[in-house]
Amino acid sequence: MQTFLTLLREHGGTGPPPAELATLIGRLLRDLQDDLAQVQPLVTAVLDSQLRLHLLDNADVALVCAHVLEQQEQQQAACRLLEECRVPGGSQELVQLWNDIHYRLVMRKLGVAALTPVQKFRCRKRHPPPPSLCPEGLKSRNFPREVRQKLHDFASGVSTNPSKAERENLALETSLTTEQVYNWFANYRRRQRALHQHTEPAQKATAEDPSVRERHPDPLQPSGDPHVDSGFVDRSQWPEGHEENGPPQSPETTQGPWEPLALAPDFPGDETISKPLAPRSLQGGEMYQEGVSHSPATLPSICRGPGLYPLAASNDMLDPSLAAPESCLMSLALASSKEVSFQTGQLVHGHGLDFMMCPADTTVTVSIAALGNPSPTGFADPPSSIPQSTHLEEGPGTSSRRTEPQAGRFLVTQPPPQAPEFILTQSPPELSPAPSTFIGPMSAMELSQPLPSSQVQWPDGQASYDAFWGARMLLEFSGGSLG
DNA sequence: CCCAATGATTGACG
DNA sequence: CGTCAATCATTGGG
Numbered sequence: 001m002q003t004f005l006t007l008l009r010e011h012g013g014t015g016p017p018p019a020e021l022a023t024l025i026g027r028l029l030r031d032l033q034d035d036l037a038q039v040q041p042l043v044t045a046v047l048d049s050q051l052r053l054h055l056l057d058n059a060d061v062a063l064v065c066a067h068v069l070e071q072q073e074q075q076q077a078a079c080r081l082l083e084e085c086r087v088p089g090g091s092q093e094l095v096q097l098w099n100d101i102h103y104r105l106v107m108r109k110l111g112v113a114a115l116t117p118v119q120k121f122r123c124r125k126r127h128p129p130p131p132s133l134c135p136e137g138l139k140s141r142n143f144p145r146e147v148r149q150k151l152h153d154f155a156s157g158v159s160t161n162p163s164k165a166e167r168e169n170l171a172l173e174t175s176l177t178t179e180q181v182y183n184w185f186a187n188y189r190r191r192q193r194a195l196h197q198h199t200e201p202a203q204k205a206t207a208e209d210p211s212v213r214e215r216h217p218d219p220l221q222p223s224g225d226p227h228v229d230s231g232f233v234d235r236s237q238w239p240e241g242h243e244e245n246g247p248p249q250s251p252e253t254t255q256g257p258w259e260p261l262a263l264a265p266d267f268p269g270d271e272t273i274s275k276p277l278a279p280r281s282l283q284g285g286e287m288y289q290e291g292v293s294h295s296p297a298t299l300p301s302i303c304r305g306p307g308l309y310p311l312a313a314s315n316d317m318l319d320p321s322l323a324a325p326e327s328c329l330m331s332l333a334l335a336s337s338k339e340v341s342f343q344t345g346q347l348v349h350g351h352g353l354d355f356m357m358c359p360a361d362t363t364v365t366v367s368i369a370a371l372g373n374p375s376p377t378g379f380a381d382p383p384s385s386i387p388q389s390t391h392l393e394e395g396p397g398t399s400s401r402r403t404e405p406q407a408g409r410f411l412v413t414q415p416p417p418q419a420p421e422f423i424l425t426q427s428p429p430e431l432s433p434a435p436s437t438f439i440g441p442m443s444a445m446e447l448s449q450p451l452p453s454s455q456v457q458w459p460d461g462q463a464s465y466d467a468f469w470g471a472r473m474l475l476e477f478s479g480g481s482l483g
Numbered sequence: 484c485c486c487a488a489t490g491a492t493t494g495a496c497g
Numbered sequence: 498c499g500t501c502a503a504t505c506a507t508t509g510g511g
């Protein structure tokens with residue numbers, strides 16, 4: 001102790017270099033910080049030292065010195081100290097101390113013994129810590145917009161109650177922890193329920209469904225197209241959904257197997273459809289129902305016209321969620337076929353499609369863009385080499401967990417050369433388990449049977465593809481009537 | 484300053 | 498262990 005004091009007073013190139021000295025003093029100050037009587041002379045010596053600025057670059061030194069000053073009611077001096085110290089990388093502790101100092105000042109000014117959380121927040125806003133203490137700036141507590149968008153899309157497109165595997169996938173995609181993903185969905189479900197109990201307490205049949213989207217304009221869905229938002233089907237509605245949740249609701253009730261359309265009240269669902277089923281094309285940049293793993297930022301715009309267009313142009317990421325249980329993907333397909341049957345233009349990707357839920361006599365135009373090279377063994381096999389891409393940003397602390405799901409993950413940077421198109425003209429949607437027969441002209445085919453899931457054939461009839469690795473489908477329904 | 488939105492935490496429950 | 502409800506803390510915007 002005395003040694004340090006003399007060292008500080010008489011430092012003249014003989015002692016250890018300043019950085020080393022700062023480390024030592026920092027350690028000493030830390031050890032003594034609870035003993036004000038002992039630490040005080042040391043702090044004074046540091047602050048009076050010629051090496052003051054060097055020493056204060058040590059986080060421990062700065063912290064204890066500022067703390068001591070603050071305890072001595074020298075808040076201004078403590079703040080000046082924190083402003084002039086240059087701790088490399090900043091320090092959360094120092095930021096906290098900075099805030100505590102200003103809390104104290106505000107408390108004194110207001111004459112109160114404690115601050116409410118909101119008062120603290122205002123104080124932090126009014127007195128932000130110096131940049132040197134937090135070089136990365138203050139980060140928002142809220143998740144980034146893209147992250148929330150992705151979670152929202154999953155909730156509205158796949159499930160509000162994702163399985164553990166799905167949550168883990170989402171966590172990987174969003175750089176959140178699985179716990180954060182879980183919390184998000186829990187909050188989402190809860191708040192959706194609360195919202196509906198307020199907005200439509202009368203409509204019991206539908207109000208109890210937590211999956212229906214809110215009516216308020218969603219800040220995350222600014223497209224203004226209500227079609228976009230209506231594509232929700234809870235996975236548990238379908239036979240594959242094993243994790244039953246929510247109030248039991250028989251699919252065979254008045255609404256049929258389809259979920260009521262929250263945002264399309266014009267379509268009662270069990271009535272013969274009266275609206276023209278004019279096929280609608282996606283406009284450039286228009287939002288469409290999102291697949292499992294694509295955030296809007298990565299979604300390409302679709303231009304429809306004669307012929308087919310690659311639906312993904314660049315750096316599209318395909319992820320392990322495509323290999324998720326069939327139920328997930330089937331639900332998505334079913335949701336789409338249902339929703340899109342009235343609001344065309346749904347974009348889906350997945351392992352396969354099940355059109356059994358389609359309205360009878362519906363002509364379904366399915367445009368498929370393969371993200372990769374079609375092969376006889378699979379729709380589009382993952383590229384052998386994974387091109388580098390900036391899409392997948394490794395978040396801190398996640399790299400270790402990324403290993404095993406990454407097996408099925410690949411990135412696509414090249415649009416497919418040519419995507420085929422075929423037309424399904426579907427007979428009444430009996431749930432016939434009969435295998436489908438594909439008879440089709442060149443680039444279109446007629447289906448006389450419901451298309452079983454996981455089986456779609458290219459028009460050329462060459463091969464059957466059961467894995468849509470990265471395929472995206474644009475479904476356009478027209479001319480059908482509800483049966 | 485107020486308020487709504489949002490993420491996290493906690494305890495109860497099956 | 499997973500879910501829910503209640504509640505807290507934080508935040509952004511009017």
